[in-house]
Amino acid sequence: MYPPEIVAPMIAELESVGFESLHSVESVDEAIKRSGTTLVVVNSVCGCAARNARPAVVLSLKNAKKPDHLVTVFAGFDIEATTQMRDYMLPFPPSSPSIALFKDGELVHMLERHHIEGRVAEVIAENLVAAYNEFC
Numbered sequence: 001m002y003p004p005e006i007v008a009p010m011i012a013e014l015e016s017v018g019f020e021s022l023h024s025v026e027s028v029d030e031a032i033k034r035s036g037t038t039l040v041v042v043n044s045v046c047g048c049a050a051r052n053a054r055p056a057v058v059l060s061l062k063n064a065k066k067p068d069h070l071v072t073v074f075a076g077f078d079i080e081a082t083t084q085m086r087d088y089m090l091p092f093p094p095s096s097p098s099i100a101l102f103k104d105g106e107l108v109h110m111l112e113r114h115h116i117e118g119r120v121a122e123v124i125a126e127n128l129v130a131a132y133n134e135f136c
Contacts, residue, residue: 002077010043013054019070028084036068037103037136043074044096048117053097056124063129065136103135
């Protein structure tokens with residue numbers, strides 16, 4: 001497990017734009033069962049999370065249509081919460097970072113690490129905005 005002082009700034013980056021950090025299995029279950037749309041970010045310490053995923057998510061939230069709820073779990077830190085969230089993301093394999101959009105508890109859009117790594121934040125944000133426009 002990563003030390004809290006290492007992940008704190010990476011968690012704060014998403015919390016500063018309205019994300020709720022989930023730290024337990026119960027909080028994940030509650031978040032997914034909410035009505036409306038829920039954007040989930042499986043956060044990570046890797047470079048593609050810092051350079052691509054988190055900036056893309058922040059940029060995407062400037063869209064007129066956006067998810068009702070914003071939540072995040074941190075891979076390698078929120079171990080049980082991340083495992084539970086990944087169960088909701090099946091049949092997609094575990095991937096971090098990853099970004100998922102749920103509507104009324106159903107997974108409707110998924111970006112795995114291979115959709116994030118090597119792509120600029122603007123391209124990832126455009127993908128997310130298209131999903132918001134369709135499902136939100």
